[in-house]
Structures are given as structure tokens and as C-alpha cells.
Amino acid sequence: MLRTNTCGELRIEHINKTVTLCGWVQKSRDLGGMTFVDLRDRYGITQLAFNMDENKDMSDKARQLSREYVIQVTGTVIERSSKNKNNPTGDIEIKVSEIKILNTAITPPFTIEDETDGGDELRMKYRYLDLRRNIVRKNLELRHRLALETRNYLDKQNFIEVETPVLIKSTPEGARDFVVPSRMNKNQFYALPQSPQTFKQLLMVSGFDRYYQIVKCFRDEDLRADRQPEFTQIDCEMSFVEQEDILNTFEGLTRHLFKMVKGIDIPALPRMTYTDAMKYYGNDKPDTRFEMKLVDMKSVVGGKNFKVFDDAETVLAICAKGAAEYTRKQLDELTEWVKRPQLGATGLVYARHTAEGIKSSVDKFYDADALKKWSEACGSQPGDLILILAGGEDKTRKAMSELRLEMGTRLGLRDKNNYSCLWVVDFPLLEWNEGDPNLLASLAGRWHAKHHPFTSPKPEDIALLDSDPGKVRANAYDIVINGVEVGGGSIRIFNKDLQSRMFEVLGFTKEEAQKQFGFLMNAFEFGAPPHGGIAFGFDRLCSLFGGAESIRDFIAFPKNNSGRDMMIDSPSEISDEQLKELFIKTYQ
Amino acid sequence: MLRTNTCGELRIEHINKTVTLCGWVQKSRDLGGMTFVDLRDRYGITQLAFNMDENKDMSDKARQLSREYVIQVTGTVIERSSKNKNNPTGDIEIKVSEIKILNTAITPPFTIEDETDGGDELRMKYRYLDLRRNIVRKNLELRHRLALETRNYLDKQNFIEVETPVLIKSTPEGARDFVVPSRMNKNQFYALPQSPQTFKQLLMVSGFDRYYQIVKCFRDEDLRADRQPEFTQIDCEMSFVEQEDILNTFEGLTRHLFKMVKGIDIPALPRMTYTDAMKYYGNDKPDTRFEMKLVDMKSVVGGKNFKVFDDAETVLAICAKGAAEYTRKQLDELTEWVKRPQLGATGLVYARHTAEGIKSSVDKFYDADALKKWSEACGSQPGDLILILAGGEDKTRKAMSELRLEMGTRLGLRDKNNYSCLWVVDFPLLEWNEGDPNLLASLAGRWHAKHHPFTSPKPEDIALLDSDPGKVRANAYDIVINGVEVGGGSIRIFNKDLQSRMFEVLGFTKEEAQKQFGFLMNAFEFGAPPHGGIAFGFDRLCSLFGGAESIRDFIAFPKNNSGRDMMIDSPSEISDEQLKELFIKTYQ
DSSP: OSSSOOOTTTOOGGGOOEEEEEEEEEEEESSSSSSEEEEETEEEEEEEETTTTTTTHHHHHHHHTTTTOOOEEEEEEEEOOSTTTTTTTTTTTEEEEEEEEEEOOOOOOSSSSSOOOHHHHHHHHHHHHHTTSHHHHHHHHHHHHHHHHHHHHHHTTTTTEOOOOOBBBOTTTTSOOOEEOSSTTTTTEEEEEOHHHHHHHHHHTTTTEEEEEEEEEEOOOOOOOTOOOOEEEEEEEEESSSHHHHHHHHHHHHHIIIIIIIIOOOOOOOOEEEHHHHHHHHHSSTTSSOOOOOOOOOEOSSOOOOOOHHHHEEEEEETTTTTTTOOOOHHHHHHHHSTTTTTTOOOOEEEEETEEEETTTTTTTTTTTHHHHHHHHHTTOTOOOEEEEEHHHHHHHHHHHHHHHHHHHTTTTOOSSSOEEEEEEBBSSSSEEEEEETTTGGGGGGGEESSSSTTBBOOTTTTTTHOOOOBBBBSSSEETTTTEEEEEEEEEOOOOHHHHHHHHHTTTOOHHHHHHHHHHHTTTBTTTOOOOEEEEHHHHHHHHHOOSSSSSSSSSSSTTTOOOOOOOOSSSSOOHHHHTTTTTTOOO | OOSSSTTTTOOOGTTOEEEEEEEEEHHHHHHSEEEEEEEETTTTTEEEEEEETOOHHHHHHHHHTTOOOOEEEEEEEEESSOOOOOOOOTTTEEEEEEEEEEEEBBSSSSSSSSSOOOOHHHHHTTTHHHHHHHHHHHHHHHHHHHHHHHHHHHHTTTTOOOOOOSSSSOTTSSSSOOEEEOOTTTTTTEESOOOOOHHHHHHHHTTTEEEEEEEEEOOOOOOTOOOOOOOOEEEEEEESOOOHHHHHHHHHHHHHHIIIIHHHHHOOOOOHHHHHHHHSSSSSOOTTSSOOOOEOOOHOOOOSSSHHHHOOSSSEEEEEETTTTOOOHHHHHHHHHSTTTTTOOSSOEEEETTEEEETTTTTOOOOHHHHHHHHHHHHHOEEEEEEEEEEEHHHHHHHHHHHHHHHHHHHTTTOSSSSEEEEEEOBEEEESSSSTSSOOOGGGEEESSSSTTTOOOGGGGGTTHHHHHGGGSSSSSEEEETEEEEEEEEEEOOOOHHHHHHHTTTTTOOHHHHHHHHEEEEEEEOOOEEEEEEEEHHHHHHHHHHHOOOOOGGGGSSTTTTTTTTTTTTTTOOHHHHHHHHEEEEEE
């Protein structure tokens, strides 16, 4: 080894020890008689001391060190005269007797500090320097810890990690696949997996009983903010279980991770139906760190000749506790906020509930008695602010969900160090695809599997597949933490006929179904066990545990919103020789 | 849960317990009054007993169960009258009171037994049934265990697992890349990594200090037997180390794995130079379970007018201990064996050393005195057989290496439960590419990096880069177990100028080097630490620990020699819609 110790481990008990350290020059301070250099490595920072009087030579060398030089020093551990209580090595410093420059460094394009002056693009281009920042490295250490504890928990529960293939087959019924031309099989392509779904189900058919994998998945989407073309899942599947068993097992995992990684005991996870989530939160991933539930006001506000409410399909309210003192200016601003194209509300009605009574923005139509009914419906108290949106059902519910989250943020109810977890269950099996830009255009105007085509309908709803497919509920569930869908799964179909029927509902011809998923349906003929599973979005889970909004800083080498790796400048053109060997041509 | 217990856990102490089990019908035996069914799951086999007299109904149901039906049974644990000592559950059986068929099964195309009647192709097509076989599942359990213990060891040594990207950039200087057309970046391609080499080096530049990853890698090769287009590596890198530190760390990993997974204490690993490996074994991955070293006979056999030896560039012998009684027929057969086109020897000279003296196949040219010299050179004793090949250096050495291995096998010296590990060190830095079919044709007639372009030459050999590149030795090393290269690595170049020089030697123009590896060389300007690493072939390691020749049975869903997944029938054609979105065309 080029060192005897790391820069994070020397303490007062090491005094007089001769040590050799390696690392990067974080900064140096030349105080005339004394020169101090902070030496940094992954484990910490140790101060190097050079005394001009005692060793001029060494001091001169030290003065030539620039930031980010890589050096090796040998010296004696001595006690510091002025200790730094904020640094674990702050009691000591190294009196350096030898110094060797292992590598020089030009000036980095941004400072290697927690608060850097580098913008996003610059940091991504020089990601290898960005990763030197303590704060970014700690994110990846957290990720490592989460992976480790996930494996610890699942191993103890008899899960076996099995690697499934990355070069698989294109099944364009879901999001778009990335494809890989095969040189050995001319004009044929592999696809990269959007998830190991069919393989993990086949492992259940094989009797593997409990499978997991922390695995890369791929989706060729038009990248919204904070999506990555390649992402990581904790992918799991179990046999001989019912939904409740899976919820319990992975509630256990979630609690284990909070306990081991964050030191937090989280309570048992409540379960909420999809219907209730939509009703009370306008959202299938409700942020339950705060209440402020949506209240259906349609029957409360009618018959007062206020056309906006009378004509509206849906009228929804929330009661923002303690927000009655919101000024007119704040409320006008909030009104503009809900009118933005992303939400598209036509306006915002409000009522301040104060000690003096209730005053609304539509007092012309609603008298004190009417407003008292509003208050009763919303459960408002003096000091509260009632906010109301009206319009078409879907749009209004969605807008109200956003407004609720916005008010939660403004009122400080969404502390990222406070975690609220729940299961959302009983999702619809299908949704109508009006033309989702992340699906192939040829799939528009069809039913689309909300979860995926292998999700089991609830047995009692199977008859509805013919009469009213949109009403069929699935044995599907999501785990939601602080308004973020962290994982989702389902009990699977394990009967060939039901699986065929499902493909039919999704608009597959028999031939298409057989061509794409024949291997799975064939497998079901040889004795498939009842099974189900779940997948956690691992990048998202890491960012949530790290208390951050973006997943990007929890991925070592992320891509930007155009799917580019700015550091290695990829994707890039390939040579004609390569294209030729693959029997493909590009065109403009 | 659909069960209270697994099929592997019930013992004599569970007698009288009411249990519910789930699993597959392994077989059933109808003995008239009694019917017995073996129920199988991942954990074991439990016998179910049905008594015609006591419960005719249940017995009738049991008789309808075919192989591989999936059933759920409830019953009482009872003691068996005739116990089966070969089965951990063999002391008990279940007196069944309820039976439910969870799924039926058609007859599998081969038997689900350790010794199956299914051929390779059939087993691959129905891999999900093949994986039901105990013997195959155990391979994957071994793999899981090895991964787990690898992580345990490396975690304790402060390594951090970092996921590197799968969608990277094509760098066609190595083997062929698999490429992925980008929809969002028209006419550009990602490549799948042949290894995370540059990323792990960048992590060292970032100060991660100790990195590892168990990671999928991809290589578009014409598949030799037992190669897979996607394979798994244990990939590692360390900073501030010298070669010796890496050897010690990963010797530690190897010994840990043998200890924890096989219960074997292996001795410290000897180190052998590449030169010695070639000299004594004709091979850079010597099987050191047995001696039988190659002996250079050129100076011993000359001057006797035996033209074959006199004209030969190289004359090599091995001494096969205890093989003097080989019959003429066996020796003729061995002669045919070395003359096969794969080895291409022109003939085989032999000498039997018996109590009566030494008799050779070329006694015409060599008298007793001459043969005594042979014996002295080879160290033969009465009872031994000397085998000699002559011809051009490379061909003869390679053929003799093969003959040595063959004789080792024939003499029972290659017991797969006996492990001999070593390091081979001081590899040449470069080799001349005469036209390797696994490289792009445009790379022929150039120097090629034996390990990869980032491997550091030995400092004392750098001057030879100009005068005699083929003579430059690298700080590169392989770990070899039982004649198999299990892992390899090197100390890396960490200086921009030396890296540029290396690309130059490899025939890159400055522009090509900058375009493909500019990010790495730029990174080296910002303070790169001395670093080095290693990668283990994980599939190969698993097969070695499993005592098997082929890696295929240690991969859950392998591909065949044409790179096809026979089960899912991939690669396959994709739709015109998909091609169009990618702006590519295929052609014949």
C-alpha cells in the first residue's frame, strides 16, 4: 500500500506515530511561518503542518501544492494547538517529513465543495470531479448501504438472487424498447428488458419460490424531468402467496431499511384503496404526511345560482388549516398558480374562516348560512382557509391534488425528514389509451394494462372483462412514501386461458400473443404455481432516503433529459464497418 | 401463505402437527391399499400418504394426480413405517385430509430428474422445466452463495459497490460491441459495455478508493463453445496500491470463497511469471494440479542424424509418471490424437522407461547412452513414459501443453474436487494482431493490447515501447485455478502522456484517441491517483466451484452458440414502426 492510514482515521491516541497518507489537496493556507494543507480522501480530511523554521525545504514544497494535486506524505502525528471539533481528525495534524507529488492537477472547472459554483451541465460533463464532492459521494454510499440491507433482509427470508438476461426479446406492448441488432442473426434484434417480468414468472414456474434481483432496466421514453433511460429495480417474486403475504413481506423490507439505514422505526403501513386515494387525495400516490383531504362539495354548493358551481361536473374543496390570514395578494397569486396551463383551472374560490365568521370570494351568491354548510362539510375551524375548484371531474380532481400538495408545501407540512408510508391497493386492471406518447402510435385507441398484462384481475371482477373492462379491479398494489410511488406489484395470472383472455382484451391477435408471449403461456401448461411480486424503483428509493428531489445525484453516471451521457459524449456515431457487419443502414 | 411449511422442513418432532404444504407432484406410487405421492418444492420432497381403507375419496383423488401437477394438501404429520434415510424428511409422511389442485400439468418433454432424458436443445427450449431439476437449481443456489460471500468479503474491506451505466459509447478497439440505436439522438448509437473499465478508473479519479460491482458485460463474439454474449464479472478497482496489494486482497477473496462456500482451506497462492508458465506448461493458464512440466530437449537430442529433431525449431518432452505400461495400441491412438488438425503435430516420439531400461520409438537413432540423457533431462524413473513433440516453437509448445493436459486427464491427475490456484504475472503488454476474427478487420496488422489499453507497462520496460514493443512487460496478472483463467487485472496508467503514448503504439491517431477516450485522458489532468484492479469471470468461477466444465448450467437463461435464447426465441424481427422511429433500415 502507498499509505499506512487513511485521511479519516487518525486520532489523539495516534500521537507520535509515524504515518504515510495519500490523497488530494483540498486547500492550503500559507500563514508565513506555518503552512497548513488539508489532505482529503474518501474517508476524511487530515491537516498537514509545515513549519518554515523547522524545515524550510518541506515548507517550500508545500507552498507549491495546488488544489487537487495527488500527494503522498510521511510524517509524525502531533497534537494540534487549535483543535477543530467539527472534524473527527481535528485533534491532530501531521508534521510532514517527506512529500511526494503522485500527480499534478489543473484547476477544476468548479470548486470541489458541498456548495459548489458549478452548474448542472458543467457538473455532468465533469462528473468524475463532481463525484469528488463529499455530498455526492455520500449519496452513493447511501445507495450502497440500501442495496446491502435489501440483500441482507431478503437473504434472511430465503430469497435467492437470480440474474436474468439483458439481451431479450422486443415486446412492444408496454413502453418503447431499446433494441440491439444481432450480427449473428441477420436482421434480427434483441431488446433490453423494461423489467425481468416474464423471467421472474418463469422462475416461479421453475419452483424457485422466492426470487429477487437488484437489476438494471431500460425504457426508451421521451424523458420527463427525473427519468432515466436506464434505471435500477429491486425486483422480487414469490410463490404460493396471496396479496396479503406480499404486502407483509415487503412492508417488512421497508421497515428494515428505515431502521437500519435511517435509524427510524416506522409504524405499520395503512392500506388505502385506489378509489379512496382518488377520492380523498385526487391521486393514486397520496402524500399522507398531512391530511387536507379533498371534500366533494357538489351537493353542498348547489342551487344558489352560482353558475360556475351549478354547471360543474365536480366541485372540490380543501381546508388549509391556519391559512385564514392569507392576504388578498397571496390568494391572487394562488389563483394564477391554478390557472397555469399545467393545471388549467378556470379560477379559484376561497373562503376565510376567522373568529368573525366566514367570508368567501363569492359572497354575492352564498350567505352566512350557506357558508356555514361549507364549513361543516370541510370541517373548518376559525383560522382556516377553504379553497374550492370546479369543473370536469378528471381535470378538477387532478388540479385539486396539485393545489393540496402546493398548500402542503407552503404550510410546511411536507418535511422531507418525516416519512409517511402506505399501500394503495385495488387498482383498476385496465386503462384506455387515448394516445400515450410513450407508447407506439399503433397502440392508441385500445385498452392498456395499467400495471402490465400479467396482472391478475380480482376473481370476483373477471365477469366484467366482457361487459365493462374499465371497472375490473386488479390484485395490484403500490407502496407510496411521501407522495412518491416507490414500488408496485401484483398477483399474477397463472392460468393459460385467463392469460390468453387478457391478451385478447388488450387487442392482441392470437398470433401476436403466441409470437411474443408463447413461451410464457406454454410454461403455464406445465404446472404454474400461484405467484405474485413487486418491484421497487431503487433510484427513487435512494433519493427519498437521501431527502432529495432528484434521482440524478443518486446515480454515479446519469444521463441528461435527451438521454445523453455528457461526460463520455454518448450516444455517438459508429463506423460504417460496424453498421455493415450488422446489415443496417441509417438514414435522415 | 398458501402453506404452513415447506416440503423440506418436517421432521420426527413435528409428528401430530397439522400442516398445509404446496408443491409439485414428483411421482406417485399406487400400491393398491396405499397410494404415496412425493411432493416437491425448492426445499425438498415430502411423502404424502393416502390409505384406501381410511379415506377412499382422498385416495381416489390422489390417484388422479399426474407428474408436475401443482397441489395444496392439508394433513397430519405421522411417522413412517419404513423410513428413508436418504431424505431429510424421510422419517415422516403426511396423512392427507384435504387436497386441492392449484394447477394441472401436461407431460413434460423430459423427466424432471437429476439424470434427465432431455437433450441439450430440448432442455434449453424448456429451460423453465430444466430449472426444476434439483441439480440445476443447486448450481444457481451456489451462484447466489458465491455472490453473497463476495459482497461480504469486499464490504468488510471497505469496497463500495457502484453501478456503472449499461448504455455507454462504442470503443471498437477491443472485441466487437453490441450497439443500441438511439431514437432521441438520430443516427447515433449507444454501446453495451464489454467491461466497466473506464468508469471504474474514473471512480478512482473521483476518489472512491475501493470500488466493486457484480456486473453484466457484453461482447459480440463469434461464440466459441462455452462463451456467452452476456456474462457477469466481479469487477474491482483500488487506489493508492501496488500490484502486490491487489494480489493480496484478491487472494484473500479467493481463499474466503473457498472457505465459506466449499469449506476448503487453500494455501497461499504461488506466483509464476508468464515466461515460466509458457516455458514449463506451454500455456499462460497452467493447470498446476499436477507437475509433468515441459522439458526443452533440443540440446539433448541433437547430432544423432534424426532429421525430425535436428531440423525442428523446438523439441519438447513430458514425462508421464507411471505410464510406461502404455500399450502400443494406446500409443498409436495418442499419436493420432496429437495429429488431429486442432493440434497439428506431425508425429509423436515416445520412450518407455522400465526396470529393463529405456526403449524408444526411435531406437534406430538413439542408443542406450543417448536415451539415458533423455531420462536425465526429463527426470524419468522406471515406470515412466517420455513423450516428445518437435516442430515450430509456437505450435509445438501449444500442442505439448494440450498433450500434457490430456495425459493429466488420462492418468487421473485432474480431480475436479482438488483445487490448485496461482497468480501468473508479468504478462507482455502487447501482442501482434495477425487478424483476430473477434476484432474488426480494420484492426489487423497492428499491435493490440494483451490486457487492455489502460494497462501500465513495467516502468523499467517503458523505453522498449519504441525499440521492441513486443518485449515490454505489463504490470498485469491473472488468477488461474485448475488451468482456468478465473480473473485478470493490472495496474493502470494514470498519467495522461503515457496513456497518449499507449494509444499511439496501438495505432490510434490523436483524433481517434481523443474522440473515444478523451474523457479519460482529460480526467487524468485533474489529479488521478495511482490505481489498479481486477475482474473475475463470475460465470466461470461458479462452474469451477460447481465442479462442472460448462458455464451454461450456472446461468439461469443462457444463450446457445449462435447467441439465441431458444426459450423466448430471441433475437427476433421487430416491427417497421420500431425501425422507422429509430431511423434505421435493415437489408439482406
